[in-house]
Amino acid sequence: MFDVYFFESAKLSELNVQRSESEYFLFCVRGMRLAENALDAAERFIEQHGKVAAMLFRELSNDSFWTYDPCTLELWLPRAFCPCFAVKQQLYWEAGGINTDSSYFFGIDLLMTIGRLGGKLVYVPSVGYWNMEKANLEFQKGKDWGKLYFAAIFGTKEEFLQRKKSFPSKECTDAQLLKKTKKNRKYWIAKQPAAQLWNLREEPPKKREVVISDRDFTKIQFSILIRTFQRPEVLKKSLECLRWQTYSGFEVIVVEDGAEPNAKKVCDEAGKWFPLIYKCVGEHVGRSAVGNLAMSLARNEYFLFLDDDDYYLANHLELLAHALAMNKSCRMAAAGSIELVGKQACDGNFKLWQTICHPGKGASLEDLCMGNPFPIQAVAFHKSLVQTCGGLDIELDALEDWDLWVRFARHSTITAVQQKTSMFKVPLEAEKRLSRSEAMLQARNMLLKKWEMISVESTAARFLETQWSLEEGEKETELYRQIRDQRLAVQAICASRRWRSTNFIRRSVAFLAAKVNSFSDVMNGWRDSIGPLRPEEEEMDRNILAQFINGTQNSWCWKLTNWWKKFS
CATH class of the missing domain: 3.90.550.10 (Spore Coat Polysaccharide Biosynthesis Protein SpsA; Chain A)
Structure with missing residues (x-):
């Protein structure tokens, strides 16, 4: 069922993939070692789950985080660097096979293209591999290239150029990468929730001290x-x-x-x-x-x-x-x-x-x-x-x-x-x-009374820190929660059907107000009655957020579409 190919990310031109009777091609970067019975486990997964376009396997060295649907195992977004994965032979050729210009982002480019062609990308946790060369510079470079590829698809031009600064211009020009990702960008930028997960920040997990195969813990039920x-x-x-x-x-x-x-x-x-x-x-x-x-x-x-x-x-x-x-x-x-x-x-x-x-x-x-x-x-x-x-x-x-x-x-x-x-x-x-916050506040007051008899051993410094957090820090915490709730309210408004259907009116009036100086007062009055534009991220302080929410909800555009509320 599988043809296995080992490759080095910088030497794709030496990888000679041939058409065969095997249903899947399995690609693995040199330095990776498949777990025992990995291919058998992959075949069992296909029997249970059905035919899939591509399978990405679990790295057992540190069990890194994947973004996938936990109910179906369908990937929301592949990882920036995929050192071990399998693709269906038919879709491999439909995607154009190996593009030697892809260099370090060969894997992610192939998988993103297969996804755009309608192929189902699936994470297979029952099939694992070991990374035997974790400190390898080639491996780290592959990750960096993958992040640059993501920035070209999902990021703004500024985000892309910021990441591009650390790459030699000879290896990849801006025009080459942006041209290469054009088709994939159009598909993936509209795919949810991939567009929200590409730049997910997380701390790297610690390396496992005991391997998964040493199952001394199986007695725990x-x-x-x-x-x-x-x-x-x-x-x-x-x-x-x-x-x-x-x-x-x-x-x-x-x-x-x-x-x-x-x-x-x-x-x-x-x-x-x-x-x-x-x-x-x-x-x-x-x-x-x-x-x-x-x-x-x-x-x-x-x-x-x-x-x-x-x-x-x-x-x-x-x-x-x-x-x-x-x-x-x-x-x-x-x-x-x-x-x-x-x-x-x-x-x-x-x-x-x-x-x-x-x-x-x-x-x-x-x-x-x-x-x-x-x-x-x-x-x-x-x-x-x-x-x-x-x-x-x-x-x-x-x-x-x-x-x-x-x-x-x-x-x-x-x-x-x-x-x-x-x-x-x-x-x-x-x-x-709001309902959730009120219920938690009521429960918190009940807990304060209930915990009056619980004594806590601590140092004087710890008590001072606690006292500060209750008196001074509580104000900052409450302010943070207010801003966070306001940001979420702004996001909900801008995602609603009522906002999207009338946004072109707001933009048109704002454009005219900027061009026609002689009637600026009149145009600004119209703009206020129509509603404000969405504030920029860097301008989102508490006052601007409140002005946006109040201005939108009091505008005639919002009131006119009130009958759409149940569909928003």
């Missing part, structure tokens, strides 16, 4: 606890992401809040993939009570929560199991996560608008008392902590996980998994964000 309420289509997506976990030692407990078993059919289908227990409460009892019921049904020693609209990436359970096995004194482990800001549809689809990275880190009791650094799906904990400290507080309908972590931290340290292995959603709509 997880129970994944899912609470759901009247949205089976959303739950279905979360269950699908568990299908691709690289660690098989888990069961799933789904408890549905409410009288009707709406999620039973979805759970019966998912039960074909992994052990699953479904329970419908029969009445509406609240999030915390449902979580406690799920813990009482769990049979394994370690528990994890997964909200019905959140996702685990494929390596989530494996890396948590590895961390817990390597730190046996810890009964809690927390991994990094990615915050997805966008709009959730009733059919389960999610329209992404912004991503925010939260690297994994440990936390002391002091740290937890000052704030909750962990979303609920990022933490695994031993069931003995529940037996010692109790479960979720049924009086809390928000921040119940924060209260749980504080109680657990009094009896166990928390080990960290630096990699980002899960995703959680935050609403973009202003009304939902």
Whole structure:
């Protein structure tokens, strides 16, 4: 099924790819070593998943982060440098084969072209390779070239020229690269969420000290606890992401809040993939009570929560199991996560608008008392902590996980998994964000009263730092939150159908106002009534954002399209 080719990125002209009867070509940079039975695992994946255009494999050396749909494994965007991947032979030739002018960005250029031609790019976490020459300068140079390629497709001219400064002009001129990426740029710049992920900043993960194949941690068994309420289509997506976990030692407990078993059919289908227990409460009892019921049904020693609209990436359970096995004194482990800001549809689809990275880190009791650094799906904990400290507080309908972590931290340290292995959603709509903030504020006040009896050991310097954060820093934190909410509100307005449909009117009036000086007062009056243009990123302070939001919502263009509100 596979023809394997090893190549050096600077010597593509020496790579002699021949037409053959094999269905796929597998390309691997010299210095990479395929994991044991990798080709067999790839063939099994094709049998389960169906024929795909290209497969990108997992680097086991440090388990780097990939941007892909955790439910389908379809790549949102390939990585800047792809040292090991397979492409379907038919699409390889349709994409034009090897372009020796591509030099270091041969892999990314080929994959982006195949994606533009309609091919499905898929991440395959069950097939891995080892990078045996991590410090190789050629390898790093390939990454730099890939980032330059991304800047040519997604970035502004200034961003491209900034990255281009570090490259010798003889190797690639601006005109050559921009001309080469023209067709791919037109396709990928409109593809969501690729355009938002190309420049995603993240800290490089630490190199693994123990290889994946040394599975001393397979004795650790997880129970994944899912609470759901009247949205089976959303739950279905979360269950699908568990299908691709690289660690098989888990069961799933789904408890549905409410009288009707709406999620039973979805759970019966998912039960074909992994052990699953479904329970419908029969009445509406609240999030915390449902979580406690799920813990009482769990049979394994370690528990994890997964909200019905959140996702685990494929390596989530494996890396948590590895961390817990390597730190046996810890009964809690927390991994990094990615915050997805966008709009959730009733059919389960999610329209992404912004991503925010939260690297994994440990936390002391002091740290937890000052704030909750962990979303609920990022933490695994031993069931003995529940037996010692109790479960979720049924009086809390928000921040119940924060209260749980504080109680657990009094009896166990928390080990960290630096990699980002899960995703959680935050609403973009202003009304939902306001409702969410009010619920959290109410819960926070309840927690302050509840935690009055908890004593925290610390130094004088630590207490001074805490005091500053509560008195002085709280003002800055609140200001930051206000600006962030205003920015999201501006983004929501500019993404709406009401704004886009009337934007040409605003631009036309602004153009005329700039050209016709003699009637500037009249034109400026028209412009104010029509609504302001979107402010530039560097001008987005709190006052300008507020003026834009108020000016837009009071303009006749916005009021005229009010009947489109439900479609925005």
